[in-house]
Amino acid sequence: MGSDVGPAAHTDADPAATGEQGNPFARPGSDSSTAPAPPPLVPAPGPVMPVRDLDGAESFASGRRMGAVADGPTPAPRRSAVSSATPPERDNEAQTTSGEQSPSWVMHHRRTLILWVVGALVAALLIVTGFYFAGRRSAEPTTSPIPPTSASPSTSTSPVPEVTSEDLxxxxxxxxxxxxxxxxVVDTAETKAAATRRAACLGADLPDVNPTETFQRALGTTQDDQLAAMHQMDVYANAGAARQVQTQRTAALAKCSDVPAFIVSASTITGLGDDVTQVTVSFQxxxxxxxxxxxxRTGRALTMLDVARNGKAVDVEGVATSLLRSLKDVCSRVDGRCPANPVVAAAVPPxxxxxxxxxxxxxxxxxxGYGRWTVTEPADVTSPGMGCENLPLxxxxxxxxxxxxxxxxxxxxxxxxxxxxxxxVFDFEDNxxxxxxTTKLINNLLSCKDRVLTAKVTDGGAVNGVGVDGVAVSARMITIDQAISDNSxxxxxxxxSIADNRASYLxxxxxxxxxxxxxxxxxxAMRSAQRLSQS
Structure with missing residues (x-):
């Protein structure tokens, strides 16, 4: 680089014959590829580079685009060796100020560089477009129902039903x-909308607490007593929601406002689930x-079973036993207590x-088949009694x-x-x-015939039982006929009745x-005493 070195003049001599090497940066097949490589550069004696007197050969650092390196006339591009249709180049190469032919290397390969730049831009555009469409495909749900095949086992992300119709x-x-x-089997429903049957005393569930799964099945017989059963299972998002619905159902069953329902009995059942309520009613x-x-209630699942029969209620033990298989199958799936050996005992209605x-x-x-009971709200005592109480109630x-x-x-x-x-109902300080x-009241009633000659007293005897929390309860039954005329x-x-520190008089x-x-x-009589124990 100690002197200006321009491109070698074009010659038809074969480089192999002359022993000279071609230019390794030239495009194969072009005239420049057969031109001899420039002689080796001679190291400069000092750190200052000599100034090249090329017209418009400005530095890349000037910020210009590649196609605008030279401002003056530039040589026409050489014809490609692979394009015979390209017109021949004009032989009017620009001269340097010293009179020598000196077109720069950049200008000599301008067409090649332009093709590279255009190719790079096209490739970049294709890459960006590919990323864009790939992103859109990843955001859209797949329509293929077949998962990719894998040689190794994989975990399915599909939700596993916690309860199915097989658990009914x-x-x-x-x-x-x-x-x-x-x-x-009469019919089976697998959605809440299709589960239209209702158990006795129970209406619609809470509207703001919906199950995630609902299954219902009706079974029947051809017996004369029309024995039938309805089984329903509901699964909720958590145990709290299930507990809330169970509480609402228990309250509805305890009140049993269906007409003409009569609460016959109730039972406690241990070893069957987390929460159990049993009531037997009769439509008279x-x-x-x-x-x-x-x-x-078993964890997050609720089970409801209603067994109906005319003439006589079925045994509670058989009803509880019939659910064992179903409850054992679902208990672990719904985070509930699994059944063991159910024990049934008589209890006070809820x-x-x-x-x-x-x-x-x-x-x-x-x-x-006739009659409907209506009840007033509790109020002050106004009854004078029937006349044999011998005390102001x-x-x-x-x-x-x-x-x-x-x-x-x-x-x-x-x-x-x-x-x-x-x-x-009377409340007292203590038992x-x-x-x-109550002793005074009972004695006055039994002795009414001694005070009222027209009274006829029949002692119906006493009943004893157990109320809530094991409280002892009892009641005394008495019938009195009071003559109001010679013929009527x-x-x-x-x-x-009495239960702890409360008493009632019917x-x-x-x-x-x-x-x-x-x-x-x-x-x-027994029911009135049991109800007293619940207050």
Whole structure:
């Protein structure tokens, strides 16, 4: 680089014959590829580079584009060796100021460089376009149902159903309810919308708590008693939601406002699930239709089973046993307690508001297929009694609180005009004062014939039982006929109940032809005492 070196003049001599090497940066097949390579550069004696006197040969550092390196006339591009259609080059190469031919290397290969730049730009555009469409494809859901094949095992991301229709009651399961019954599956629903059947006393669930899965199945028989069953399973997002719906269902079952429902009995069942409620009700038509209803919460799943039969309720033990297979299959899937050996025991029906009082569903119809009980809200005691109490019920000392509600039977044209029942509830400071009050009241009623010659007293005896939390409860039944003329009398069925520090007095005005039977009166007496224990 100690002197100006220009491109060698074009020659037709073969480089191989002359022993000279061609230019390694030239395009193969071009004239420049056959031109001899420039002689080796001679190192400069000093660090200062000599100035080349080339017209317009400015530095790349000046910021100009590649195509604008030279401002003056440039040599025409040489014809490509692979393009015979390219017109011959004009032989009017620009001269340097010293009179020598000196077109620069950049200008000599300008066409090649332009092709490289254009190719690079096209490649960059293709890459950017590829990334854009690849991103769009990754954002769109795939339409192919077939996953890619892999030699190694993979974990499926599809949700596994926690409950299926196979977990519903089968014919084999139902055989455990009643021996010898011939069960068949009537229908099966696999969505909440399709599950249109309802268990006795239960209406629609909470509208703001929806299950993630719902399955329902109805089974029936051809027996004369029309034995049938309805099984439903609901799965919720968490145990809290399931518990909330279970509480609502239990409250509806406890009240059982379906007309003409009568709560026959209730049971506790241990070893079946996390929460269990069982109630047996009767629709007192002709014949009476009994429903044994069982509610079970297992973690996040709720099970509801209603077994219906005319004439007589099925045993609770058989109903509980029929669910064992289903509950064992789903308990681990829904994070619940798995069943073991269920134990059934008689219990007080679930409490309902107002606590401590009889409700309409505690009272039986006096004529099958007719009548509807209506109940007033508790209020101040206004009843004077029937005349044999020998104490003022509204003001007798001892109770710390007292209230009264009235029960009437409507929609039965056989109901006497004088029929009705009052219940009076008394609160005391302790059990001793409660017993003192009830003992006095019972003795006054039993001795009424000694004070009133027209009274006829029949002692119905006592019933004893267990209330909530094992509280001892008892009730005394008394019937008194009070003559009102030589040819007629009024009959009263009376019950005095006690539970801890509470007492109740039932006064029902009946007739010889329209009254509670002995079994009904006994059940009513026990139920009134049990309800007292719930307050």
């Amino acid at each position: 009651l089968t014919v084999k399961d139902a055989d455990k309810i009643v021996d010898g019954a011939s069960w068949v 038509n002709d014949p009476a239709e009994f429903h044994t209803v069982l509610l079970v 409490p309902t508001e107002p606590r401590g009082w009889l409700i309409a569903s505690d009272l039986e119809r006096l004529r099958a 509204a003001t007798e000392p001892g109770p710390t609180n007292r209230a009264q509600r009235t029960y009437l039977l409507t929609q039965d044209d056989s109901t006497p005009d004088t029929f009705g029942m009052d219940e009076m 001793a004062k409660t017993r003192a009050f 009398s009024v009959r009263y069925q009376l019950v005095v 006064l029902a005005s009946v007739t010889n032809d329209y009254q509670f039977s002995a079994d009904q009166a006994k059940l009513l």
